[in-house]
Amino acid sequence: MSEIAFYQGAPYRTVKMIADEKALRNRLLRALESRNWNGASAQQVHAAIREQVLAEPEFSWAKEPIQTPGTNWLGLILIGLVRIVLFPVLIVWAIYMQFAHELHEPAGKITPNDVSDEQSAQNLRQEDYSCQNQFSQVMEMKPGFARLVTVKAFFLLTRALVAVLFVHGKLLGIPTIHFARWIMLDNNKRMLFFSNFDGSWRQYHGDFIDKSGWGLNGIFGNTRLFPRIWYLLLRGAYDELHFLGWSRSTKIPTQVWFAASVDQSIKNINDNTLIRNDLNSEFWIFRHHKVQKLLDAKLRQFDAKLGLPDFRVTWEYARPSRMPMLGGRGATLALLGGAALLAIWFSRGR
Secondary structure, X not given: OEEEEEEEOOOOOOHHHHHHHHHHHHHHHHHHHOOOOOOOOHHHXXXXXXXXXXOOXXXXXXXXXXXXXXXXXXXXXXXXXXXXXXXXXXXXXXXXXXXXXXXXXXXXXXXXXXXXXHHHHHHHHOOOOOOEEEEEEEEXXXXXXXXXXXXXXXXXXXXXXXXXXXXXXXXXOEOOEEEEEEEEEOOOOXXXXXXXXXXXXXXXXXXXXXXXXXXXXXXXXXEOOOOOEEOOOEEHHHOHHHHHHHHHHHEOOOOOOOOOOOOOOHHHHHHHHHHHHHOOOOOHHXXXXXXXXXXXXXXXXXXXXXXXXXXXXXXXXXXXXXXXXXXXXXXXXHHHHHHHHHHHHHXXXX
């Protein structure tokens, strides 16, 4: 048995840290609700609640931000370069796998209705006790050395992307996964996958189909009963009926699983860390609540990180200039657009 890939939605956070940051968020929420902020500027609101909360010994630890992982752009560029160099090989391999293996193997045709009532009932009994669910799955690998090479290549890519890119609480754009782990069993004859996630089983799989069906095909397309894939990445999971049937038929009861905070989504956990890190920053409210979109002196739902509803305040922008309001990408695009317009103007003048 060997672990082949592992993803965490909130890396480098301990159970105690998550609980402490949740308590900090709730304390900030109570501080905001404790008085009427009509007529107060954003700077005044921020300064008041920061002084009030950080003065309490219980939250003295929040004065120090923690280091969270960021995108490793150099590593991401190296991965991209390797993929470009290997692109012709990948094309040839995809064609070979399609005609030498995929078309000669039975396609998965099982639907959710084909799964026995007993197995379906057993799975359903373990779901939806809270906003967080568990998922365990055992699959038989398709035979052949080429299948093993393919799945290990995709796992290598998965490990690389988890290390350099998927460090912000999203796996392939999916923001609901607390963790996901893949393990090879029985001398690579079977694969074990298990995960904790927010929402329902159907929502979880729907997110994967919509946002990363190609990734599912690359890995799980090498297991039995999976819908037929084309050229490693196409079709397969996008055949939703048979994909859900494959998932239900290979799902097994989770005998033991642990969730330290079942009332928090992975987005809540990561947002709480951002709030803690930015508590001492001059612009923490602006970055996390997008208050530039709020209208002054009007009732708005405070629906971002702190989630405070019906918050009355006259927002006053505290940024030193308007350019940062665009954000790094917006400012860059604005500058590039301006340069392009100037180039066109000068070329016409000539």
